Amino acid sequence: MTSVFLVGAGPGDPDLLTVKALRLLQTADVVLHDSLVGKKILTLVSNKARLVDVGKRCGKTSAAQGEICRLLVAEARAGYRVVRLKGGDPMVFGRATEEMDALRETGIAFEVVPGITAATAAAAALQISLTRREVARSVHFLTGHGAAGGLPEHDWVALARGGGTLAVYMGAQTLPGLAAHLIEAGMSPDTPALAVENAALPGQRVLSGTLGALPRLLATAAPEGPVLVLIGQALADEAVAQGTLAAAVAG
Numbered sequence: 001m002t003s004v005f006l007v008g009a010g011p012g013d014p015d016l017l018t019v020k021a022l023r024l025l026q027t028a029d030v031v032l033h034d035s036l037v038g039k040k041i042l043t044l045v046s047n048k049a050r051l052v053d054v055g056k057r058c059g060k061t062s063a064a065q066g067e068i069c070r071l072l073v074a075e076a077r078a079g080y081r082v083v084r085l086k087g088g089d090p091m092v093f094g095r096a097t098e099e100m101d102a103l104r105e106t107g108i109a110f111e112v113v114p115g116i117t118a119a120t121a122a123a124a125a126l127q128i129s130l131t132r133r134e135v136a137r138s139v140h141f142l143t144g145h146g147a148a149g150g151l152p153e154h155d156w157v158a159l160a161r162g163g164g165t166l167a168v169y170m171g172a173q174t175l176p177g178l179a180a181h182l183i184e185a186g187m188s189p190d191t192p193a194l195a196v197e198n199a200a201l202p203g204q205r206v207l208s209g210t211l212g213a214l215p216r217l218l219a220t221a222a223p224e225g226p227v228l229v230l231i232g233q234a235l236a237d238e239a240v241a242q243g244t245l246a247a248a249v250a251g
């Protein structure tokens with residue numbers, strides 16, 4: 001019998017949870033959740049369940065991840081129905097591999113329930129398609145924060161020449177370096193670029209500019225919430241050109 005569920009909580013708006021995620025939150029014995037999971041979502045957890053904040057954010061050590069794996073296994077072995085609740089989708093920059101490995105190694109049956117990832121949540125909130133006929137034929141999810149800290153080594157030339165939309169997770173701190181690498185690899189500094197803070201949440205903020213200008217705009221804005229950066233010609237929407245995006249920002 002399945003005793004552990006790795007569940008995607010989406011970007012934080014309870015309306016964007018899947019029906020399955022909601023059902024699991026209401027029937028769990030214990031919910032181990034990340035710090036990025038919205039408070040409103042946590043209010044939907046059954047009041048009979050134990051809520052455990054495992055507080056993992058990007059940049060925490062692998063020891064913290066090891067402790068989360070150990071806890072998952074211990075709770076399941078104790079006979080509890082465990083929900084491991086992660087922001088967005090568990091399979092996108094969610095360290096799901098380590099947790100699934102720990103469960104497989106200990107013979108604990110688990111299921112993964114997808115959630116809406118930050119990139120698609122931001123696209124919906126801004127009413128901008130990440131793909132666009134003849135303009136953007138691919139979407140690339142990349143991290144701005146490598147395992148060793150700082151900007152990871154990406155194939156900058158492939159990204160610059162590919163012509164797809166880039167969705168950069170955990171990239172607020174390293175955006176200056178990322179933009180410099182892409183420009184050096186041949187991407188035009190005039191390529192449309194957006195930074196979305198708190199996508200699909202009440203505190204949503206959008207900075208719209210170009211690849212060349214966005215790092216400075218973002219540094220000046222000093223965001224405190226999670227930030228997703230989108231780069232590519234698919235964003236060269238009329239709404240962006242006319243600067244009407246502010247009107248699309250959630251209240």
Ligand SMILES: C[S@@+](CC[C@H](N)C(=O)[O-])C[C@H]1O[C@@H](n2cnc3c(N)ncnc32)[C@H](O)[C@@H]1O
Nearest residue numbers: 011088089092117118169170198199226227228
């Ligand atoms: C550790 S990753 C987790 C990604 C998550 N699994 C997902 O699918 O969205 C955390 C990063 O996701 C992005 N992120 C998550 N929620 C966001 C939101 N509501 N608005 C903007 N970016 C968000 C940010 O780039 C943040 O630094």
